[in-house]
Amino acid sequence: MKIHVLPLLLMPLLLCGCTDIRTRRAPDILAADLGNSIRLAAHATQSDEIITAEAKALPLLPEALQNASGAEISVGHISLLLMHGNPCAMLETALEQQWLPPTAAVLCLPGSACDALINGTAPAAERLTAAAETGQLPLRTADTVLGDLLGGSGITAFPAEADGRLTLLLCDRERAYGTLSENACRGLALLGNRRKQFCFPCGESVCSIRKTRLQIRVTELADRLCITVSGKITAETDAPAAAEQILTEMLSAALRETACDAGADLLFLREYAVRGGIRAAKTCSRAEWAALLRRAESRVQIAVSALETG
Amino acid sequence: MENHTKSAVTAQAALLILPSLFGFFCTDVPYSAAGALGMLLAVIPQAAAVFLLTRRREPLVFPPKLLQICRIGTVLYAADLTVQFRGLCRDLLLPHCGIMLLLLGALLLFALRQPENACGRAAELLLFAGTAGLILLPFAAFGTLRGIALFMPDSIAAGFFRELRHSGGLLLIPLLMQRQSPQNARKGLAAWIIARGLLLPLLVLFGTMQNGRLRGSIGNPFFLLLARTPLTEAIRTDGFWILYAFACGGLSIAACLRISARPHTKPLQTLLPYCAACVLFRLLPPARLLLTTAALLTGAALPFIHQIKRRCAA
CATH class of the missing domain: 3.30.420 (Nucleotidyltransferase; domain 5)
Structure with a gap:
């Protein structure tokens, strides 16, 4: 050898x-x-x-x-x-x-x-996964939660159990801001795009979403920011107008309860603002960004079309 | 003969790329689009500079004094890589850091006794395995990438200085390309530039989209990317990449020492100055920064000055 x-x-x-x-x-x-x-x-x-x-x-x-x-x-x-x-x-x-x-x-x-x-x-971990897959909650794992805490506006949302149902708890390092409504959680899940199905009661039937093409834009108005969610949703429904109203309420609740009320940035709003050319979003601190969001206006402009099954 | 030349060129290109790849595994600079742009900006002037070297039609020949300076610089670079190797062991929370360093010592002793082109062949194999592993990443991450994360505000400087620090290839170029025809040298250098200026920034962009806002909380963003991107729900690839990073580190250090050694030098004659530099860098971190920066700058400047002198003389 x-x-x-x-x-x-x-x-x-x-x-x-x-x-x-x-x-x-x-x-x-x-x-x-x-x-x-x-x-x-x-x-x-x-x-x-x-x-x-x-x-x-x-x-x-x-x-x-x-x-x-x-x-x-x-x-x-x-x-x-x-x-x-x-x-x-x-x-x-x-x-x-x-x-x-x-x-x-x-x-x-x-x-x-x-x-x-x-x-x-x-609750089992599978319950959280099922909630994310059915569009009850957005999928928020440890990295997502911590990412929003360290980036964005320094306020994050934890999946939480309250009164026997799963919801999201807004908090930062110092305090908790409270839980989100069911509509807001569903709106965030709709924007999160990680679900496998998304059904909700609409009139006397059930509406099932097949395809979503939603866009978020953050623009600068005279004295504040404007967060706009727009796009098209294709759904299996008999009443597209009613479905549109319900979905608009969900998305509005998501924007209002997170960004406009608490100053939480869970939807990459800061990055959308940078893409939109807003200079303050590039340079401001997390607390300043939260303050800007609290003064922001939110708009939802979506169109729901019924899926032709013939 | 042609085949031999071709394979020799490939092996040399692999030797240039491998230390950059290892540096990439060791970095703790968070992934962001600005960081990737910084990396690209650091590579552009280097690419321009090394291609100017290969514009002449004669083979690249450097004087012995210049080669000697590059040899010293390469030993310092190997010591710098060793400190990073130790840092990687610590970052990955491996329980037996001492044993890994002992294995590194054994690997170096073994590599210094091998024929000149053995390190090049091994580097080729490692790069092939790494490329195959990296190809799997996008498939595993499909569906979880977020393009908007590319707009995260960040500084370009971090990526720029990161890439500048891992420009050890500049020291290796004169030693590897000595007496190479400009065409072959151009091929090897092109591979080095493409890997550093295109593939690694692309990997950073991919990591940015996958890691989202969680960027700097865990030491190494590449291993965060792997933890975020299991191959399936049951199969994670972290173990493969941990061993791969060690192999890259060990081989890069061994290759640097092999390249810096003169043809008939005994292994211990190469290892002793290297060990002295390692101890110095460990005890005096500012010395590490100063000496490696000086070596890199000298390695980048001297071949140029030599070429300009030759051109003026002609």
Whole structure:
């Protein structure tokens, strides 16, 4: 054997990173109650058990779980993060420390998230996916939520459960602004373009959207911004005029409750403004952008055409 | 003979591209359209400069003194890449950073004992595997791209300086292209320019559309892009790319050291100055910035000055 092949024999050192898989826990659901100290509960998939722990600070969460379970924690498989309390700081820490996959679903609960997970009353991740696919809510995973918090106007929307229904909770690092109405959530889902179907009652029948071609424009009026949603929607309906009115209400509610009332930019409005040549959008701070949005006017100009089924 | 020349040119182009690709994996500059424009702006003057070098019809010949300066610069560049390699281990939260560095040492020792063109062949293979992997990305991301994210306000400077910092190819050009015919040199340089000025900015644009507003919160935007873009719901490709980035880093450093070594130099004679530079860069980060910038600027300027002198003399 030639001596220069010897270094290659060191390659098996790569395998030193492997540990016994039986001493690992890979939680798929993590619940956290955020307060002075943080209470945690995690559902481990292999053993179908709930691990509970307490941590004094957010960065200590993985260690707390590890100590409580007596096993190495693999956090790369978390698919749902349940939270109670202001969740912004937790999400930022989780993504900075890379213990939450960016595409994990997040959900805020009104009561204790840990108790909900332990008692088995927490909503499943699949419920959020189904809500997004049926156009009840826009699909907002950890990366989308955090992206809006760090960019845009610094106000983001978390999927949340309130009064037994799924909705969106507007909040920034300091406070929560409240939840959105059902119409606003549906309007955001319509603009989000990630749904597989979108049906709603229209008169005595059900209207089903087949095709949407919506555009968002942000323009500058004399003293404020104007956010316009325009375009065409093709739907399976007997009453296109009534469907148009309902959809206009949904889109108007989405713009009004997010941008015009709270100053939240969940629809890339800042980027649309930059594209529209508004200089302030390029240079202003997040707080200034939120203030500009609160003064903005919203318009919805859509046309609904009935799908010819013949 | 023709085949040999062709493959030699391809291998040299691969050696020029690989360190740029590794630099791309190590960067923490967020993806944005402005960043991609900055990258392009940094590549344009370099492209213009290196093509001026290849305008003459005679083979490129550089004096030994110039080559010696480029050799020293290349060793410094290899040390700079090593510091980035360590940074990548840390960013990816790998548990055995020390073992990865030990493996790097073994790889360097092995590579320095190989024939001159071995690194080029390996670089070709790696680039082929990387290109195949990158081709899969758009298919996985189809349906989640948001074109409006390209309008995110950002600074051009970050992308510009990022690309300028990863211009180590300027140091390698005189060493690799020595005695090459201008036609062959032009082909190799064109591949280097296309990879840096077209493919990498396109990848940044793609990442911008996929990552949306989440840009700078996680160290490396490329690995954020991968985490955002699983191949299917069950298959993620992060593991492949982590190993790929290590392979790129290891081979880039090895190639730089192999290129900087004189024909009959013993491996230790090359490794000792390199190790000294690594320790210096680790202990004194300003020295790293100063020395690598000086090496890059010298590497970019000297071949030019030499060509201008030759032209004046003619």
